[in-house]
Amino acid sequence: xxxxxxxxxxxxLAIDDLSQFARALRAGLETPPSHQQMLGLxxxxxxxxxxxxxxxxxxxxxxxxxxxxxxxxxxxDGQARLLRFPGRTAMQALCLWPLWARIPPRQSFTEREISAxxxxxxxxxxxxxxRRTMVExxxxxxxxxxxxxxxxxxxxxxxxxxLIAALGRV
Numbered sequence: 001x002x003x004x005x006x007x008x009x010x011x012x013l014a015i016d017d018l019s020q021f022a023r024a025l026r027a028g029l030e031t032p033p034s035h036q037q038m039l040g041l042x043x044x045x046x047x048x049x050x051x052x053x054x055x056x057x058x059x060x061x062x063x064x065x066x067x068x069x070x071x072x073x074x075x076x077d078g079q080a081r082l083l084r085f086p087g088r089t090a091m092q093a094l095c096l097w098p099l100w101a102r103i104p105p106r107q108s109f110t111e112r113e114i115s116a117x118x119x120x121x122x123x124x125x126x127x128x129x130x131r132r133t134m135v136e137x138x139x140x141x142x143x144x145x146x147x148x149x150x151x152x153x154x155x156x157x158x159x160x161x162x163l164i165a166a167l168g169r170v
Contacts, residue, residue: 018042018054064162068094072163080167082122085129093137097160098167099130100139103151114140114149 015021022039026032033041036051043054072094077083082099086092099121103109109117115127122130131149134140142149156164 062158064158066162068159069162069166072159073166076167077123081120082124082130084124085126092133094157094159094163096130096134096137096139097156098164100134100151101156101164103140105151105153107150109149111146111149 018039019035022035022042025042026035026038032038039051043049043051046054048054048057072086072091075083075086075091075095076098080098082095086095099118102121103114103117111131114131118127118130119125131140131142135142138152138154140149141152
């Protein structure tokens with residue numbers, strides 16, 4: 001049995017400015033398509049449905065708001081424990097993400113167990129308020145009778161990821 005070797009070598013190509021690349025490519029054609037059509041053809045050749053699909057797949061990740069993250073850091077102590085529950089709702093939600101990150105995924109907790117875990121993550125004792133707010137913000141789910149709590153797996157915002165990372169270095 002004969003094994004066929006690939007007849008050509010794959011050569012990766014990285015293009016910094018697709019628009020400029022399309023212009024240069026169009027300049028070499030006798031009857032070039034429009035710029036938009038050219039971008040669409042390049043995107044299809046790269047395996048995307050169209051140019052919009054390519055753009056959607058290559059959008060840069062959102063950058064965290066450094067000021068918001070630094071404000072949130074003021075609510076934590078040197079051991080990454082929440083010192084006080086912020087008054088503003090948006091800041092409350094942001095400050096809960098580091099607590100959420102330290103709750104094990106795919107594990108069920110009784111009300112007492114989740115409260116004990118929250119108490120270790122906070123310098124104050126108000127686990128009930130933290131639990132309720134985490135449920136309201138879809139970070140935790142609980143059974144109708146409130147007996148069992150589980151962490152909801154979701155992707156935190158860029159600000160939340162930056163805050164979790166900053167507190168991880170503490």
